[in-house]
Amino acid sequence: MKRVAQLLGSLKVAVPLLVAIGGVLAWGTIYETRFGTAAVQQFIYQAWWFQALLGFLAINLAVSAGMRYPWKRSQAPFLCAHLGIILILLGGIIGGRFGVEGQLIIPEGQASSTLELPTKWLVIHPPNSAPPVTVPAAFDAQAWRLEPQVTVPLTVSGRPVTVAVDHYYPDSQVTERIVGGGAEPRLAVRIAVAHEGHEEEQWLLAGDPERFGLRWGDLHVLLVEPQDEPHWARLMGRRAASSAPRGTVSLTLPGQSAPYTFAVPVKIGQPQAIPGTPYQVTLKQYFPDFVIGESGPTTRSDQPNNPAVALTLSGPEGTDPHLLFAFHPEISEMHGWRHTIHAHLRYSHPASERLPPDAVVIVRAPAGGLAAVMTGPAGESQRVAALALGAPYAHPWSGTTFRIVEHEPNARLVQDVTNRSERVRAEAVHVVVRDGAQTAEQWIGFGGRAELPVGEERLVVEFRKAQQELPFAVTLHDFRRVDYPGTHMAQAFEADVELRDPAGGISRRRTISMNNPLKHRGYSLFQASFIEGEVETTVLAVRNDPGVPLVYTGFLIVVVGVIFLFWRRPLAGGGVS
Structure with missing residues (x-):
């Protein structure tokens, strides 16, 4: 036993151990530059084998010191x-194994207790409100493995279903193309626009906010899918005056089938109760011509070129901010904005049926062909009742010509995903759902979600950050930022919050700033960042490290040892002559 202790506490063990730890740290530095901080934390620094190396070094030091017992004052x-x-x-090992670190993202006027962690999850939501299934998705820790082969068995309506991740791309690139054969009618045209010897071809896809039009100089080329024959008639002819010049908002609340519709008022900011429900809606701002400026959302002009409304919907579940667009209702769904109240909202504006000036508008005719409406700078218009494939047509006011190269009445958008490198920059996973002989598959980017059919039902899969519930909730009452003079760069920012801990019966208000954290039950909440928008959002960094007291104590003891070492030397030498 004595020989084992001598070996454990000897330099023969300490030197190779220090060399090994130094080599791992050097490897970790290279690994971090290639794959990122989160990957190196999971694959190296928080791995059991690295923490075992640190523990073995602690044992070596402890045995080395214990072998010199009884100790002398000189030691x-x-x-x-x-x-x-x-x-x-020991503090580092405890912090690495049991510490918690993440972000708390809170919009103004809302409360949150959900902490977003650096690790990633694959969250599977079975149909029929079954509890979600979470699967660790630390694919970035070994980003060179492009085929992880992760399989999750499920039971849906008594049938065995498997969800598999067969491909992972750390640096994905998406190439899109439009093809025919879609299950539902959706208009797409490949149009060629030419002016003064220059020609450009591009696919336009109706109903897609990023692909429904193009701009050629001052000319707008748009593709519109009429909702019905009356809509078609209004696009091709005169329109009746609207009783709601700012448009209307329709919202369908949870558990209700009939929507509640109201006109956007001239006076903004007053809560409006929804009859027969505990909900109320408040219009915050109306944007006739929405645009993102240097200071956030604003309107470019008074003309309804891109009408939008900002509002909040409040109820027993909380308060949700919404930003609704009349011309692009899909934007909220595309960006994956999550809300606590599961309501469906839609904004309509009379300008959606008004054609813009200097435009070529391609429209699907009720009989199945294509028609066009061309407008001039002063609102003049000229119509083509039936467009012929390949035939050139001239815009009378700009001299630009256009022709329809290809036409797909049942178009679908196909995405080809490839991987550019092993650097973790744009993660994506390929998910395959198998239900007997039926198979559904889709690529999901990090932070995105997909709905995949399972028989007559649909299964939702998310690829996002892991989450953890805190033992308390934080409400953001007000957020403030101060910019450097003459710029839009933040000099300082702070948040007025209220912390509620039901278990301890605690409720207190504090102001959190960059150097003034809020501490509660071992958690420290720091003001880390913010998100600009119609509703300002604060980002708090949250940390709970039970190993910190040991680390601080260790540093103090080392400092005391160094002081004692230099204090003893003059005494041992008899003083200074």
Whole structure:
């Protein structure tokens, strides 16, 4: 036993151990530059084998110091150094295994207790409101493995269903193309636009906010899918005056089938109760011509070129902010904005049926062909009742010509996903759902979600950050930022929050700023960042590290040992002559 102790506490073990730890740290530095901080934390620094190396070093130091017992006063610096390093190592191991670190994202006027962690999850939502299934998705820790082969068995309506991730791309690139054969009618045309010897071809896809039109100089080329024959008639002829010049908002509340519709008022900011429900809606702002400016959302002009409304919907579940667009209702769904109240909202504006000036508008005719409406700078218009494929047509006011190269009445958008490198920059996973002989598959980018058919039902899969519930909730009452003079760069920002801890019966208000954190039950909440928008959002960094006291104590003991070492030397030499 004595020989084992001598070996454990000897330099023969300490030197190779230090060399190994130094080599791992050097490898970790290279690994981090290639794959990122989250990957190196999971694959190296929080791995059991690395923490075992640190624990073995702590054992080596402890045995080395214990072998010199009984200790002498002259060995105090040596003992302080060993004890301090042991405490630092133990604190690091405890923090790595049991510590919690993440972000708390809170919009103004809302409360949150859900912490977003650096790790990633694959969240599977079975149909029929069954509990979600979470699967760790640390694919970025080994980004060179492009085929992880992760399979999750499920039971849906008594049938065995499997969800598999067969491909992972750390640096994905999406190439899109439009093809025919879609299951539902959706108009797409490939149009060629030419002016003064220059020609450009591009696919337009109706109903897609990013692909429904193009701009050629001052000319707008748009593709419109009429909702019905009356809509077609209004596009091709005169329109009746609207009783709601700012448009209307329709919202369908949870558990209700009939929507509640109201006109956007001239006076903004007053809560409006929804009859027969505990909900109320408040219009915050009306944007006739929405655009993102340097200071956030604003309107470019008074003309309804891109009408939008910002509002909040409040109820027993909380308060949800909404930004609704009349011309592009799909934007909220495309960006994956999540809300606590599961309501469906839609904004309509009379301008959606008004054609813009200097435009070529391609429209599907009720009989199945294509028609066009061309408008001039002063609102003049000229119509083509039937467009012939390949035939050139001239815009009378700009001299630009256009022709329809290809036409797909049942178009679908196909995405080809490829991987550019092993750097973790644009993660995506390929998910395959198998239900007997039926198979559904789709690529999901990080932070995105997909609905995949399972028989007559639909299964939702998310690829997002892991989450953890805190034992308390934080409400953001007000957020403030101060910019550097003459710029839009933040100089300082702070948040007025209220912390509620039901278990302890605690409720207190504090102001959190960059150097003034809020501490509660071992958690420290720091003001880390913010998100601009119609409703301002604060981002709090949350940390709970149970190893911190040991680390601080270890550093203090090491400092005491160093001081004691230099204090003893003059005494041992008899003083200074």
